[in-house]
Amino acid sequence: MNNLFHKFYRSFYLKTGGYIPAKPLSQPLYPGDFFQIRNGEMVVLGNIFFSHIIGPEDVNISYDEHLNGAEWKFEDGVSRPYSGRSSGHGAGPGEFEFSKQVLAFAGYGSFVFSSADRKLVRIANWSDLQDQLIIKLTQVYYSFREVFVVTESASTAHWSLAVGGSQDAELEIATATENFGLVDIFGHPDVRTIQSKNVEYYHMEKQRRPAFFRAKKLVVQDEKIGVFINELILHRRKHQEWALGFYEQFDTDSVYIHALSGNPGYSLLDSLRANELNANTALLYFKWADMNLDDVEALFPRYGN
Template identity: 50%
Template sequence: MCQLFLNFYRSFYLRTGGFIPCNPLNRAVYPGDFFQLRNGEITLLGNIFRNGIIIPKDATLKYGIQLDPAAWRFNSGMTKRYTGYDSNNLPESEIVYNNQVLKFAEKGSFGFKAHQPEAARIMNWSELQQQLIIKLTQTIYSFRELYVVTETAAASDWVLAIAGSKKAELEMSSEVEDIAFEDFFEHVSAKVVRMKDIDFFHHEKHRKPVFFKAKKLAVQDERMEVFISELIYQRMEWNHWISSFYSPDLYHDPLPAPHLPGHAPINVLDMLQCGELNPNTALQYFKWTDTTLDDVEQLFVNYGCEP
């Protein structure tokens, strides 16, 4: 996904309590869907219920969970530039239109409004998570990186506009008078009259679950700490081995410093001996964690998109 959407996705995660818009934004997601992030895209791989990983009767699903509507109406850099009234040019009509021009401060500024947001959630995730680890990493699949959707959200309708430049404007018109600015953007009667440098505009009028929360497969902290300690020790031993194995003519450093792991990703599981990870030990190595802003950032790795 292009960097233009980054400001919106970050704000959405923070304002809605951890929900993430799907990528692409018109794709529906459902509780139990599992996916990977590849090249900045969500690659849907299956559903834990449809694929028989979890027996549907063992799961408790709850629908129609009311969400705070105030948290689903926000903008960044969107202001009212002009308000006025225009008469309809049709000779047989005397309708007066309420016009507003919305201005955007910079590229990536946006406006978002949603009505009546509701969630659907797997209520007994804590009862399912361990068997999911074993089945998804050992007995049915052999995943090492995976996300499982635990909750989705949908609104009766929502609208999003994202600016493509600091000169972006959106002109809207309505037959209804006395609409407050903060309500005009998503008012049911409002129609788009003109768009200038608006890179993305969408008004979804159906209750479609395109927002989600997910759990991410991760390595247990204890295993990571043990691995790092062992790696440091091995690097120190490695330096002694280099000195004794290779000719001093190749390289000579009487006190080589051990190379400590930095911020580069280290996959502990890649270093396990054959057979060490199995259905009996999977819970010692894996856990589920909540998605964070780091996962949101993964949707915006630069693959040819302009910043």
């Protein structure tokens, strides 16, 4: 179930130019929210304005910006075996016509997403705040080594998402709104569900909530990473040489240094000597980078083999 939305989140990032849905989708994310990713979830820890880390007089918030480009409507592994007009009988006299459509999902995680009227709220003067935020979030108010800060929150007048749970999943929908021709009615605010089969998730959001965002993440300065790696390799070599001389019954003909994995920058930050990383040196160690596809993948950890 954890990876049900993997295709959707990955496609959303790639097709919208770097925007990411909140996870869980029901969680609003506002400009200034800071969070960490733990076990595939975004854990919001606070807001830089609510917590007075940045004063209201120092920030410039831009509102009601309309996002350019194509509407956020995309899908993966969804076909429409039926689209057409039908007629029926209601409570009153006479017949009424309605548009009907059947969506078929190719497999687990196949999805269809539609939205309308995107607007953006963003921190317009991020460049003026970024350095002091590094110092305050790593030294003054907190001691973060990994943290994300939301810089842009996007909302829509309405959006709809359906995700299939198996290869035979189907969703049958209809709307009485007048339209002509075989148009796609998924995502229309007046659409109704007739029936569904093996659709794992289907939601229609009709309120303008900040469900999509861009964020900056705290990372180690590039030049420091090279220094860290060299120091770590040297330390491991000396450690191995010492161990082979200190303990008995181990072979001493070679020193084995295994390859580095993960992010060596953060582990070495934790091993810095006391007060080596402080308010005066924090900008030498940290910088901000855009949240990217690697971070999207971190929202979907794979457990086991």
